[in-house]
Amino acid sequence: MSLNYYNPLMTEAHEAFRLRVRSFAESEIKPVAGELDNTATFSVDITRKMGQIGLLGMTAPAEYGGKNMDTLSYIIAVEELARIDASQAATVAAHNSLGIGPIVKYGTETQKQEFLPRLLSGEGLWAFGLTEPNAGSDANNTETTAVREGDFWVINGNKIFITNSASPLAAGATLQVVTGEKDGRKELTVILVDRNTPGYSCEPITNKMVWRAADTGRLFFNNMRVPVANTLGEVGHGPHIMLETLDSGRLSIAAMGLGLAQGAFEMALDYASKRVQFGKPIMKYQAVSFKLSDMALKIELARNLLYKACWQKDQKLPFGKEAAMAKLYCSEIAKEVADEALQIHGAYGMVRDSPIERFYRDQRILQIGEGTSEILRLVISRHIGIK
Numbered sequence: 001m002s003l004n005y006y007n008p009l010m011t012e013a014h015e016a017f018r019l020r021v022r023s024f025a026e027s028e029i030k031p032v033a034g035e036l037d038n039t040a041t042f043s044v045d046i047t048r049k050m051g052q053i054g055l056l057g058m059t060a061p062a063e064y065g066g067k068n069m070d071t072l073s074y075i076i077a078v079e080e081l082a083r084i085d086a087s088q089a090a091t092v093a094a095h096n097s098l099g100i101g102p103i104v105k106y107g108t109e110t111q112k113q114e115f116l117p118r119l120l121s122g123e124g125l126w127a128f129g130l131t132e133p134n135a136g137s138d139a140n141n142t143e144t145t146a147v148r149e150g151d152f153w154v155i156n157g158n159k160i161f162i163t164n165s166a167s168p169l170a171a172g173a174t175l176q177v178v179t180g181e182k183d184g185r186k187e188l189t190v191i192l193v194d195r196n197t198p199g200y201s202c203e204p205i206t207n208k209m210v211w212r213a214a215d216t217g218r219l220f221f222n223n224m225r226v227p228v229a230n231t232l233g234e235v236g237h238g239p240h241i242m243l244e245t246l247d248s249g250r251l252s253i254a255a256m257g258l259g260l261a262q263g264a265f266e267m268a269l270d271y272a273s274k275r276v277q278f279g280k281p282i283m284k285y286q287a288v289s290f291k292l293s294d295m296a297l298k299i300e301l302a303r304n305l306l307y308k309a310c311w312q313k314d315q316k317l318p319f320g321k322e323a324a325m326a327k328l329y330c331s332e333i334a335k336e337v338a339d340e341a342l343q344i345h346g347a348y349g350m351v352r353d354s355p356i357e358r359f360y361r362d363q364r365i366l367q368i369g370e371g372t373s374e375i376l377r378l379v380i381s382r383h384i385g386i387k
């Protein structure tokens with residue numbers, strides 16, 4: 001293995017794929033990542049290029065235009081993008097895991113034929129609309145309603161902080177909505193909604209601290225009429241579909257943590273070899289070299305945990321606990337590694353021109369999105385039998 005990332009779960013094909021994505025990220029994304037972040041610009045051009053090299057439909061079946069790759073290949077791609085730029089990794093991860101994932105898993109043949117080809121080619125991006133102003137971690141507190149009128153749902157409400165929902169490439173979203181009440185609880189259902197539906201509007205959320213070159217938006221629905229045929233899965237199965245989607249999504253957030261940590265570590269190692277104080281490179285001081293050793297150790301552990309969770313998914317074994325653990329661990333070590341990498345850069349890491357400053361900010365969403373670290377500990381505690 002050329003990159004010294006030996007892992008028993010990786011094949012030569014995985015390694016070759018990693019090198020292809022790495023080469024793309026270094027040549028196409030790295031030169032512009034700082035500027036896109038500074039100006040908070042979502043790049044249609046880079047997104048289209050990511051589509052052209054197959055990154056926008058990696059695990060979907062070939063018959064609809066997907067690449068039919070295994071989970072580990074997809075995770076390696078997200079990891080490699082995040083090693084260079086978290087924003088582009090976020091665009092790809094949200095589209096593959098949260099956008100396409102549930103359509104592939106729960107869509108009818110007609111829905112797959114209608115939605116997948118244009119999403120898998122990268123012509124459009126698909127969003128996952130779960131979060132609302134009063135429904136964050138408590139996703140079952142959805143307030144957006146869908147009332148049935150003949151063959152249509154009439155949808156009213158709004159969603160907030162939705163990735164890939166407001167750029168020119170945003171094509172629509174999978175929404176969790178309240179369709180009634182059952183046993184004293186909200187009946188929650190998932191519906192696919194095209195952006196061009198009358199009553200659908202979106203607006204970008206600007207001035208974010210993180211993922212400034214990724215598209216995050218708000219969605220508003222005003223008496224929007226959507227065919228009942230767009231219901232994904234069965235009426236009332238919303239929480240099951242959304243939670244299963246999040247299990248897979250968590251693998252890609254973990255990959256973002258791992259890739260970001262790898263990138264921050266490499267920057268710190270390089271800087272520590274060049275920065276001379278008291279007559280020698282600072283990496284010669286044990287206080288600095290021990291920091292770098294701890295970073296390398298955390299990254300190794302994170303990679304092993306994440307790849308094992310991917311392997312379980314590919315073997316069709318339960319992987320919810322491992323996905324939660326990988327997401328929690330990889331996002332937490334991304335914070336620790338980025339923090340120590342910044343420390344090694346000293347004052348030079350604190351200026352906007354320094355990539356490590358961007359990495360230090362971008363890691364912060366990873367402990368919040370798709371299950372906060374607190375909620376993930378709750379998920380893990382249930383998996384280990386704590387009621």
Ligand SMILES: Cc1cc2nc3c(=O)[nH]c(=O)nc-3n(C[C@H](O)[C@H](O)[C@H](O)COP(=O)(O)OP(=O)(O)OC[C@H]3O[C@@H](n4cnc5c(N)ncnc54)[C@H](O)[C@@H]3O)c2cc1C
Pocket residue numbers: 094098127128129130131135136137138160161162163164210211216365368369370371372373374375
């Ligand atoms: C850049 C960005 C992109 C996003 N993309 C998407 C997307 O594509 N789709 C989507 O649906 N959402 C998306 N989100 C939303 C994200 O998933 C939510 O922010 C997340 O689920 C947490 O919800 P919240 O922010 O409302 O926090 P809250 O749920 O209000 O939590 C606030 C704090 O309280 C803690 N807390 C809450 N409940 C408990 C509890 N029971 N026990 C212990 N602690 C608790 C939390 O851990 C947290 O620390 C995105 C967010 C951001 C910032």
